[in-house]
Amino acid sequence: MIDVDSIAALLKSVAQQELLPRFAQIEPGVKADGSLVTEADLESQRLVAGRLEQEYPDIGFLGEEMSAQEQASLLQSGEPIFCLDPLDGTTNFVSGVPYFCISLSLIQAGRITHGIVYDPVRDELFTAVSGKGAFLNGKQLLARDSGLSLKQTSALIDFKRLPPQLATRLVTEIPYASQRSFGSVALDLCWLAAGRVHLYLHGASSLWDYGAGSLVCGEAGCPVTTLEGGELFVNRLVKRSAVGAVDARLFDVWTDWLGIAG
Numbered sequence: 001m002i003d004v005d006s007i008a009a010l011l012k013s014v015a016q017q018e019l020l021p022r023f024a025q026i027e028p029g030v031k032a033d034g035s036l037v038t039e040a041d042l043e044s045q046r047l048v049a050g051r052l053e054q055e056y057p058d059i060g061f062l063g064e065e066m067s068a069q070e071q072a073s074l075l076q077s078g079e080p081i082f083c084l085d086p087l088d089g090t091t092n093f094v095s096g097v098p099y100f101c102i103s104l105s106l107i108q109a110g111r112i113t114h115g116i117v118y119d120p121v122r123d124e125l126f127t128a129v130s131g132k133g134a135f136l137n138g139k140q141l142l143a144r145d146s147g148l149s150l151k152q153t154s155a156l157i158d159f160k161r162l163p164p165q166l167a168t169r170l171v172t173e174i175p176y177a178s179q180r181s182f183g184s185v186a187l188d189l190c191w192l193a194a195g196r197v198h199l200y201l202h203g204a205s206s207l208w209d210y211g212a213g214s215l216v217c218g219e220a221g222c223p224v225t226t227l228e229g230g231e232l233f234v235n236r237l238v239k240r241s242a243v244g245a246v247d248a249r250l251f252d253v254w255t256d257w258l259g260i261a262g
Contacts, residue, residue: 189213
């Protein structure tokens with residue numbers, strides 16, 4: 001039996017004690033793929049992994065800061081796995097931009113069943129359990145028709161990872177009213193579920209980036225797919241594009257504009 005409240009308390013404790021004191025205070029290293037890593041990422045992962053392994057010895061643990069070989073082996077095992085991003089938004093964290101989080105999902109039988117995302121700056125806890133809804137600090141998140149046209153919406157768009165032709169079309173045709181890019185996939189998806197933005201588009205994110213946030217969106221009723229129109233989650237080490245909207249009607253309009261088959 002998964003105790004979501006207990007795991008959420010663990011993530012909150014680690015984020016408050018290990019991430020916040022280091023916020024904008026440390027120098028990063030650079031991983032082989034060019035992304036940043038800090039002692040905050042590593043210590044956060046170490047602490048969460050140790051506690052989860054004690055509490056749930058029959059569930060595997062996959063962390064972003066593990067080797068690709070270890071990650072692939074865990075996914076191929078077919079066993080239940082906790083999947084952790086110990087610090088999503090590392091560039092923001094290092095630069096002093098207050099938009100980052102710790103994010104954990106549970107993968108069971110080829111699907112994400114639990115998701116927890118904690119933003120320590122705002123003390124905002126997003127949780128979701130498959131079939132039981134999504135919540136922000138205990139208040140249920142429910143998608144409602146925004147009543148907006150596409151031209152009235154605000155969009156979270158990560159241009160860096162989009163196909164160049166699509167990125168060019170977005171900046172020349174500008175289908176929405178305004179556009180932002182904040183730098184944390186997990187929080188981006190949770191903010192979509194909370195109705196703080198209306199559209200979402202990202203060209204390539206990893207399982208630990210989108211896992212928990214995608215479940216929060218799904219349980220809130222915010223549709224999310226890939227640019228190809230497929231399911232966002234796959235139980236493999238492949239980066240996935242993501243397209244989402246705050247309600248089903250806008251999702252249809254947005255994906256139609258993008259040319260995604262329904």
